[in-house]
Amino acid sequence: MSAAAEGLAIEDFAAGYGPREVIAHLDLLPLPPGTLAAVVGANAAGKSTLLKGIAGLCSAQGRVRLDGEELTRLDAAQRLQRVGYLPQLLPQGSALVVYEALLSALLGGGRGTVSAQTEAAVERVLDTLALRPLALRRLDELSGGQRQMVGLAQVMVRAPRLLLLDEPTSALDLRWQLRVLNTVRELTRRTGCSALVAIHDLNLALRFCNHILVLGGGRLLAAGEPQATLDAALLRRAYGVEARVERCSLGYTVVLVDHAIETEETG
Amino acid sequence: MAATALAADYRRFTRLRLLLLGALALALVLSFVADVATGPSPFPARDILRGLLDPPSLGRAQSVILWDVRLPYAVMALLVGASLGLAGAEMQTVLNNPLASPFTLGVAAAATFGASLAIVLGFGAFGLGQHVAIPLLAFVFAAATTLLIQLLARMHGATVDTVVLFGIALLFAFEALGWLLQFIADSDALQQIVFWTMGSLARATWPKIAVVAVVLAACLVMSSRQVWAMTALRGGEEQARSIGVAVERLRLVVLLRVSLLAATALAFVGTIGFVGLVGPHIARLLLGEDHRLFLPGAALAGALMLSLASIASKTLVPGVVLPIGIVTALVGVPLFVVLILGRRRRA
Numbered sequence: 001m002s003a004a005a006e007g008l009a010i011e012d013f014a015a016g017y018g019p020r021e022v023i024a025h026l027d028l029l030p031l032p033p034g035t036l037a038a039v040v041g042a043n044a045a046g047k048s049t050l051l052k053g054i055a056g057l058c059s060a061q062g063r064v065r066l067d068g069e070e071l072t073r074l075d076a077a078q079r080l081q082r083v084g085y086l087p088q089l090l091p092q093g094s095a096l097v098v099y100e101a102l103l104s105a106l107l108g109g110g111r112g113t114v115s116a117q118t119e120a121a122v123e124r125v126l127d128t129l130a131l132r133p134l135a136l137r138r139l140d141e142l143s144g145g146q147r148q149m150v151g152l153a154q155v156m157v158r159a160p161r162l163l164l165l166d167e168p169t170s171a172l173d174l175r176w177q178l179r180v181l182n183t184v185r186e187l188t189r190r191t192g193c194s195a196l197v198a199i200h201d202l203n204l205a206l207r208f209c210n211h212i213l214v215l216g217g218g219r220l221l222a223a224g225e226p227q228a229t230l231d232a233a234l235l236r237r238a239y240g241v242e243a244r245v246e247r248c249s250l251g252y253t254v255v256l257v258d259h260a261i262e263t264e265e266t267g
Numbered sequence: 268m269a270a271t272a273l274a275a276d277y278r279r280f281t282r283l284r285l286l287l288l289g290a291l292a293l294a295l296v297l298s299f300v301a302d303v304a305t306g307p308s309p310f311p312a313r314d315i316l317r318g319l320l321d322p323p324s325l326g327r328a329q330s331v332i333l334w335d336v337r338l339p340y341a342v343m344a345l346l347v348g349a350s351l352g353l354a355g356a357e358m359q360t361v362l363n364n365p366l367a368s369p370f371t372l373g374v375a376a377a378a379t380f381g382a383s384l385a386i387v388l389g390f391g392a393f394g395l396g397q398h399v400a401i402p403l404l405a406f407v408f409a410a411a412t413t414l415l416i417q418l419l420a421r422m423h424g425a426t427v428d429t430v431v432l433f434g435i436a437l438l439f440a441f442e443a444l445g446w447l448l449q450f451i452a453d454s455d456a457l458q459q460i461v462f463w464t465m466g467s468l469a470r471a472t473w474p475k476i477a478v479v480a481v482v483l484a485a486c487l488v489m490s491s492r493q494v495w496a497m498t499a500l501r502g503g504e505e506q507a508r509s510i511g512v513a514v515e516r517l518r519l520v521v522l523l524r525v526s527l528l529a530a531t532a533l534a535f536v537g538t539i540g541f542v543g544l545v546g547p548h549i550a551r552l553l554l555g556e557d558h559r560l561f562l563p564g565a566a567l568a569g570a571l572m573l574s575l576a577s578i579a580s581k582t583l584v585p586g587v588v589l590p591i592g593i594v595t596a597l598v599g600v601p602l603f604v605v606l607i608l609g610r611r612r613r614a
Contacts, residue, residue, distance in 0.1 A: 057508060080511040087505035092363075094501040095556040099277050101502045108499025109511030111492065119274035126273065135273055136280050138555070139502065154506060 006067045007032045008162060008194050013062035015046075015053025022049040023218045026062070031211060033067070033192040036185050038205035038226065040198075041215035042239050047198040048088060050215065051164040054196070055085040066162050066194075077109055084160030088167050088198075090147045091154070093140035098131065098150050101139060105154035125157040128183060144171040152180065156187070163187075163195035169204065177201070181208040202230065202255040214238050227253045236261065284560050287553045291567045295345070298574040302341040305581045308332065343471035344577040344591070345570045346479045347539065350532040352546030352569020353483070354525035356562055357490060359547050360497045361518045362427050363504065368543035369529030372416055372434030372522070374409045375540070376441035378533045381408030383448045383460045398470070401463070402534040409530030412437050416526075417519055425515040427504075430522065466537035466592030468577060475535045482531045486524055487566070493517065494558040501556045541596045542569045545603050552606050572599050 010028035014021055023046045031037060039047045053060035056071070056079045064071040071079050091101065102122045103114060112118070126132045129149055139147060148171040155163060163184065169177040181197075185208050188195050196213070199205050205212055205226060212226040216238045222229050235243040235255065243257045304310045310332065318325045318333045325333065351369060358367045369375065381404035384390070390400045419433045449457055490497075496517055499507040508514050529543065546569030547561075554564040573595060580594040 055509065076513070077511045080509065085509040087503070087509055089503060089505050091506050092501075092503045095551055096498065096501050097280070097555065099273070099280075100498060100555070100557045104495050104499035104502060105506070105510050107495035108507060109496070112495075119277075123273045132273065136276065151503075151506060154502065154510065158510065 007035065008196075009063075009065045010054070011063040011065075013050075013053065013060065013064065015049050015058055015060035017049075017058055021218070022046045023053065023215075026050070026218075026220050028213070028220070028223065030065075031194055033194060034188045035194045035211050036188045036209045037194070037196050037211035037213055038199050038209040039196050039213045039215065040200070040202060040205055040238070041221070045215040045238070046218040047215055048166050049218075050213075051085060051166050051196060051198055054162070055080065055083050055164055057085060080109065081158070082160055083162045083164060084155035084158055086151055086155045086163070086165040086168055088170070090144055090171060091139060091151045093142070093147065094138075096139050097136050098126075098139065098142075098153075099135045101150055102126070102153055102157050105157055121157050121159070125153050128156065128187075129153050130179070145173060145176060148172060149176070149180070159191075159193075161193050163193060163197075165195060165197045167198055167200065169199065169201070177204060184208075202235075203252075206230065206253050206255065230255065281557075281560075284554045284557075288560055288564055288567070291553070291564060291571060295567055295571045295574060298571055298578065299341055299345060302344065302574050302577050303333070303337045305578050306332070306337060307586070310337065339471040339473060339476060340468045340577060341574065342476050343468050343479070343536065344573045346476060346483055347468075347532040347536050348542055348546070348570035348573030349566040350479060350483050350486075350528050350569070351539065351543040352550070352572075353486065353490065353562060353566040354529040354532075355543030355545075355569070356547035356550060356565030357497070357521050357525045358543070360500055360556075360558070361521045362431060363500070364427070364431070365548070366544070367431075368540070369525065369533075370538075370540055370543065371431065371438075372526060373412050373436075373438035373441055374526050374529050375533055375538045376438045376445065377412035378405040378409040378530060379460075379464055379538055380441045380445045380448070381405040382463050382534075382537070383445055383452070384408075386459045386463070387448050387452045387456050402470075402475070406530050406534040408441075409533065410527060412441070413523060413526035413530065417523055420519060425518050427518075430518065462590070463537045464592070465590030466539040466595070468536055468580075468591050469588070470535055470537070479531055479535060482528055483566075486528045487562075489524055490521075490558075490562050493521070494562065497521075497558045497562075498556065501558075537590075537592060539573070539592045539595055541599050542572050545599050546572055548603065549606060572602070 007030050009030040010026060013026040014024045016022040039050060041047055052058040054064055056076055066082055099122060103118060106118050126135055131149055131153060134146060152168055169180055172180060181204055184195055209226055212229050213220060214222040214234060221238055222234055230245050232243055232245060235241055240261045241257050242259050242261060243255055245253060245255055248254045300312055300315060303315050304312055322330060355368045358369060359365055382401045385400040385404040416433050420430050423429050449460055496512045499510060499512050504514055547565040549568040550561055550564030554560045576591055576595040576598045579598045580589045580591050583589055
């Protein structure tokens with residue numbers, strides 16, 4: 001397999017729910033291995049549908065290639081071994097303890113049993129996410145943010161080649177938002193896996209991601225290096241807001257939203 | 268070694284739960300012996316042991332009491348309780364609902380209707396007699412209901428809501444049909460129907476016991492292959508789906524399995540509620556929701572409940588054996604409340 005075939009490439013992609021097509025004719029230039037791409041856009045722009053469609057969790061057509069392998073030709077189980085999808089919904093509060101939730105993430109899809117490898121994998125990811133103190137706590141005793149971290153741990157423990165994270169920071173406080181995105185960035189750098197992260201906070205996207213996909217009405221409005229891609233015109237088209245893209249005193253690019261545009265201007 | 272410290276912690280954590288599972292099993296053995304020993308004529312534990320190990324050493328009368336009355340009752344209580352406990356536990360997991368039990372999907376109502384039909388029509392199952400016809404029709408209707416729900420759910424997508432709504436619709440339909448039968452039944456038949464719905468272990472015979480045992484064993488083996496998928500489901504349906512659990516398929520397979528399990532058990536003893544609902548809760552309180560322990564725990568808890576209920580049914584009113592269905596709830600509710608209160612205090 002040539003190096004050019006690696007990473008993630010999407011061609012003529014459509015996805016939706018039954019007869020309702022949310023995303024149509026979406027093409028994505030190949031993203032090299034190790035890409036951390038933010039998926040942004042207004043509500044109902046198709047962010048979640050894109051991630052679910054790539055994972056094979058809703059109906060989808062088109063071609064999705066990961067490291068030279070055509071994902072759409074694989075059966076659901078094989079596909080989900082390569083792709084780790086984090087749902088927007090938090091893990092539910094049940095009597096499971098965190099350690100069991102992670103074991104079940106490793107073993108639930110197949111017929112395996114607990115082994116030294118599974119134990120080591122669980123321990124590693126709990127340490128990476130600093131969740132070790134929670135290992136034997138029940139899910140229904142955890143806060144929403146802690147459960148969101150457990151959800152991320154469930155994805156990471158399976159060591160997928162592509163992470164699809166649907167709003168992984170929605171329930172987290174400021175510090176944990178930074179820590180989680182930092183951890184994901186480290187992971188993509190260290191292992192060369194790629195990640196698509198649907199996220200509402202554009203400043204976090206600018207800060208951590210090396211690529212951005214801006215969706216609107218089920219289509220790709222723009223894609224590229226985040227700081228070069230985001231500008232006032234795009235934000236007006238994508239979100240219907242007046243905003244400025246400026247540099248802060250530390251040199252980071254930041255988005256400052258001034259106000260919503262009253263009459264809907266959709267692109 | 269730091270790399271294995273967490274695994275060791277978890278094993279220690281599980282060891283406590285295994286001890287609790289062992290305690291449950293021990294309690295069940297004691298309850299079983301007490302159940303066999305309880306009855307109109309005294310039967311000391313020593314004689315039970317002797318009768319089991321060396322049957323000819325017992326007198327003729329003793330032997331008949333042990334092998335034809337006490338043991339079938341006690342074994343049936345165990346098997347039916349375990350079946351309902353296991354069925355309820357799996358049902359609660361795949362429907363993600365702590366109120367689900369084999370009764371939720373109309374299985375019991377259908378079984379009752381089938382039994383009532385056999386009683387009212389005086390159906391003799393092709394010359395085999397009513398004692399075959401009643402469980403046969405009860406099972407046929409319960410199984411048919413299960414298959415109908417499966418069919419509807421397959422056509423409509425097996426979400427939790429769809430399955431539960433279809434189940435409830437069938438539950439009401441069969442209850443109405445059951446009342447219709449009771450309305451047109453003569454007083455003899457009516458009395459029989461009412462007695463059937465109260466549940467009784469007096470219908471236990473060794474061939475029936477063999478049928479329930481085989482079905483229970485087969486279901487336990489099949490469940491054991493899906494323990495991790497079901498455990499994953501407790502973390503959330505979307506989460507389970509995203510790790511490759513075919514949630515809809517798992518739901519339909521499990522529902523089919525546990526409905527047939529419950530139908531088999533109920534066909535022979537009549538409607539015994541509560542065990543299928545509460546057995547799993549007791550197991551969850553003691554053992555958590557790792558299904559490797561939770562499922563056997565729910566089966567043991569169900570068996571223990573029904574075994575204790577069987578003892579109570581013989582002792583509550585001297586000289587009378589109360590219908591087991593009545594006693595189950597009366598004995599089970601206080602136990603359940605104590606467990607819930609105990610948990611609150613610990614938390």
